[in-house]
Amino acid sequence: MRLPRALCAAALAVLALTGCATTAAGPARPALPAGERARDDLIDTAQRLLVDRCLARQGLTLGPDGRDPRLEGALFGRGRPELSVTLATGYTVTAHTDGCLAAAQRELYGDQRRWFRTRVVVDNLRAEAQQRMRNDPDYRAATARWARCSAPARGPRPRRPDPVVAERCARRSGLAALRARLEPALLARVRAEHRGPLTTYRQLRTRALRRAADLCATRTVRATGQKGSTTS
Known part of the structure; x- marks a missing residue:
C-alpha cells in the first residue's frame, strides 16, 4: 500500500x-x-x-x-x-x-x-485526573445523588438512563457543576506533577x-x- x-x-x-x-x-x-x-x-x-x-x-x-x-x-x-x-x-x-x-x-x-x-x-494524564475526581468525597456524594435521581420509580434500573433524565439529574444533584470545577483543576495538578515527562514528550x-x-x-x-x- x-x-x-x-x-x-x-x-x-x-x-x-x-x-x-x-x-x-x-x-x-x-x-x-x-x-x-x-x-x-x-x-x-x-x-x-x-x-x-x-x-x-x-x-x-x-x-x-x-x-x-x-x-x-x-x-x-x-x-x-x-x-x-x-x-x-x-x-x-x-x-x-x-x-x-x-x-x-x-x-x-x-x-x-x-x-x-x-x-x-x-x-493518560486525563484518565489519572478523572480517577482522582471519582475518588473525591464530594464527587462520590454527588454521584450517589445522581443515581437516586435517575433511578426509575418502579421496575429495574436500566443499564443507561434516558439521556434527558441523566442530564436533568446531573444538574439537580450538583454533579455537572462539580465535574466542571474539579476536572480542570485536577488535570492541572496532575500535569504539574508530571512536568518532567511532559518536557521529555515535547522534546522527543x-x-x-x-x-x-x-x-x-x-x-x-x-x-x-x-x-x-x-x-x-
Whole structure:
C-alpha cells in the first residue's frame, strides 16, 4: 500500500515560497507545519513510510483485509513484550522493541523505550485526573445523588438512563457543576506533577517532527527527480 504524497508535500509548502535556500552550513532544513493536527499528520505519515520500507525489505506489505501472523509479527514484534508501564490508574501498557513499528519509532524519536514510557504517561494524564475526581468525597456524594435521581420509580434500573433524565439529574444533584470545577483543576495538578515527562514528550516529539520533515523532503525530491527524468 503506497503512501499519499499530499502530507509530505504540505510540510514543504513554505519552501516553495522562499526556494530551497542554502547557507554556509548547508541546505536549510524543511519548515515544520504550524498546526498541531498537521504536525501529527506529518509524524504519522513519516512513521507509515518507515514501516512500509521495513516491511518491503521482508517482502511484506500492509493489506486492507485479513490477518497474516507473519505480517503481524513483522509489524508489531514477536514473543513477550519487552516494554511495560503501569499507570497510576492501575492499568499496564506493554510494547515490543522489535518489529517495524518499533524500528520506525527509533528512527523518528531516537529512543523508542524513552518515547514509549513518556507517551504512555502523557496520554493518560486525563484518565489519572478523572480517577482522582471519582475518588473525591464530594464527587462520590454527588454521584450517589445522581443515581437516586435517575433511578426509575418502579421496575429495574436500566443499564443507561434516558439521556434527558441523566442530564436533568446531573444538574439537580450538583454533579455537572462539580465535574466542571474539579476536572480542570485536577488535570492541572496532575500535569504539574508530571512536568518532567511532559518536557521529555515535547522534546522527543520535536525531534520526530524534524526527522519526519527531512524524510518527507527527501522523498519528495526523489519523486520529483524521477518524474522529471528522461531517457535518451
